[in-house]
Amino acid sequence: MVMTPQLALAEAARRRGVALSALSRMLGRNQAYLGQFVNRGSPRVLPERERRMLADFLDLDEALLGAPPPPTQEVTVPLLAVTAAAGAGRVPEERVIGRAIVPRTALRAAGVAPDAASLIGVAGDSMAPTLRDGDRVLVDRNARRLVARGGIYVLRRAEMIAVKRLIPHGSAVEIRSDNPLWPVERVGADEIEVIGRARLLLRTL
Known part of the structure; x- marks a missing residue:
């Protein structure tokens, strides 16, 4: 199975024992926001600020949530x-x-x-x-x-x-x-x- 940002978020939330609705409120969004992201792919890409907040809270590599690779050095x-x-x-x-x-x-x-x-x-x-x-x-x-x-x-x-x-x-x-x-x-x-x-x-x- 390909680990998409949606699957990575859902799995990390399950391991942490926190609902997607609670994470949505943490982001200052309506409670259905992340549920729609996981189940419907809307929004298609999480904004950088929200991606970083979720990665920090869930102790998750931001790349798994769709962060672009860092520029080559x-x-x-x-x-x-x-x-x-x-x-x-x-x-x-x-x-x-x-x-x-x-x-x-x-x-x-x-x-x-x-x-x-x-x-x-x-x-x-x-x-x-x-x-x-x-x-x-x-x-x-x-x-x-x-x-x-x-x-x-x-x-x-x-x-x-x-x-x-x-x-x-x-x-x-x-x-x-x-x-x-x-x-x-x-x-x-x-x-x-x-x-x-x-x-x-x-x-x-």
């Missing part, structure tokens, strides 16, 4: 076969090679929507010590507009993809490396395509 994001060079740039091969698991709390803290997230690898030392060779960065593809104070972005320039610190200057963009050994460049904003902002560093220690 992890999100899978596409892992791209692209290495964003923290150096001179690298010709990309943009294709999904797998899925990587990222905690939902991490995405929420970084302000990244799950459907706008992707992971790419980092190669080279131009962004050291902020980014190291072999790191992965979570890219927010919804964040393509450069902020005035600058930030770390993944960009495409000609046929190359790189991860750099970008600072807008009117119609130009300053391309900086965190490694002081690398030169600063200034190019026209139309010479690069911003793929997204690097929001989260994933590093294996």
Whole structure:
């Protein structure tokens, strides 16, 4: 027999030795309310407040009364076969090679929507010590507009993809490396395509 919310409620009330009419009054409803729910399926779903009150009173798992499952605590994001060079740039091969698991709390803290997230690898030392060779960065593809104070972005320039610190200057963009050994460049904003902002560093220690 499938344990429906109606059956679970009726069985729990029987074990507790309390009538459905009394439980209905406890909820502030008319005494026929839960009887109709059990016998006629009306209402079709118990409201959250009432479901919680009944679960607490009857010492019952709220899921048995029809509570939706909790949201998954992890999100899978596409892992791209692209290495964003923290150096001179690298010709990309943009294709999904797998899925990587990222905690939902991490995405929420970084302000990244799950459907706008992707992971790419980092190669080279131009962004050291902020980014190291072999790191992965979570890219927010919804964040393509450069902020005035600058930030770390993944960009495409000609046929190359790189991860750099970008600072807008009117119609130009300053391309900086965190490694002081690398030169600063200034190019026209139309010479690069911003793929997204690097929001989260994933590093294996």
